Amino acid sequence: MTDATLSTVRNAARLLKAFLTREESIGVSELARRLDLGKSGVHRLLTTLAAEGLVEQDPRTGGYRLGIVVFELGEAVKVHMDLHAAAGPVLAHLRDQTGESSQIGVLDGDEVVYVDRLESAHSLRLFTETGRRVPAHCTSSGKVLLAHLPEPEREAFLARPMARLTPHTVVDPAVLRAELASVRARGWAEAVDEREIGVASIAAPIRDIHGDVVAAVSIGAPAARFGTVPRRRFARDLVEAGEAVGRRLGWNPELAARGREA
Structure with missing residues (x-):
């Protein structure tokens, strides 16, 4: 420049x-x-x-x-500030509950940015600093955020080339599209050995007052310790953590459910 x-x-x-x-x-x-x-x-x-x-x-x-874009930027800053305040106590409880590193991620373009993080107390743990950017298609947080994009934006993402970071990285648009549909249906996502061999994580959505998914809460650990059984066991805790942060942001899942039934 x-x-x-x-x-x-x-x-x-x-x-x-x-x-x-x-x-x-x-x-x-x-x-x-x-x-x-x-x-x-x-x-x-x-x-x-x-x-x-x-x-x-x-x-x-x-x-x-x-102009209106400045207002929109201000609202985005407010959401991130509110998100930090809302997530802090929930992250601490999640880390203590699971014993694993917990973090909050937001989508920025084709990447996930971790805006808040609490490290595991285990001697063998992951080191992902706050502010780090990672590709969205091969992380559990990214899959949650991609799954809840408006369909045109999601399809535009799937149409772009995706980097294969490990032999397990999903880069086939059709396969990833099906996985994202599954994420929306069950309410959480997982990624094992996709961004880095030996790393596993699960993530769940965080909704704002309007019910829009604005972030993902996730826990990650070495894959050797975070196999299928603990991932399934902690998935419910993670979904509840995402709902707890959402409530602190003003989201009411009961009202949202009644609205869908009406």
Whole structure:
């Protein structure tokens, strides 16, 4: 990235911050004055930001104000902040209940980002730091999140090439599509030796106040300790943990069930 590009990005950020004054709208000349930039440069920045939905022009005054995308970004930040607060106690209980590492993952493009994590007390454990990104198609958290995407988005994901990280990684779209349908039906997902040989995990969905799946809660362990029997035994605990976080976010599964029956 060139110095000129960095300067443009910095000026775009400064321009967006100028709207923190919460004025109804601000004109090009006034923005140029506040930022000590040329009017033509500010106009080009505004045109680009408007094309991306970050600002919009007030048809009445001709000035500019923040666009709907900024609101949506703010809501996304709020969800993640709320998610951290809601998940903390549940993660601690899940880790103590199962004895295994527990984490919260969210979908970002084709990857899962772990936004919260508590490590197992076992001497033999996994080391996946908070903030780490992993491919969605070969992790239990990713499968949960992909399974609950709107169908067009899910199909768009399945149409893209998927990396085979181990001999057990599912890269056939038809096979993965069927597995995602099974995840939706039973309420949880698993991945064994798919991202890394010797690693197993299970995951369950977390829903927000609207019932949308916004994250996944998972537990992972060395596959030698986390075989089929313990995975099945802990699956119910994991689903309940996901529901507990969802309740703390405002989701009411009883109301949702009644709504489906109506």
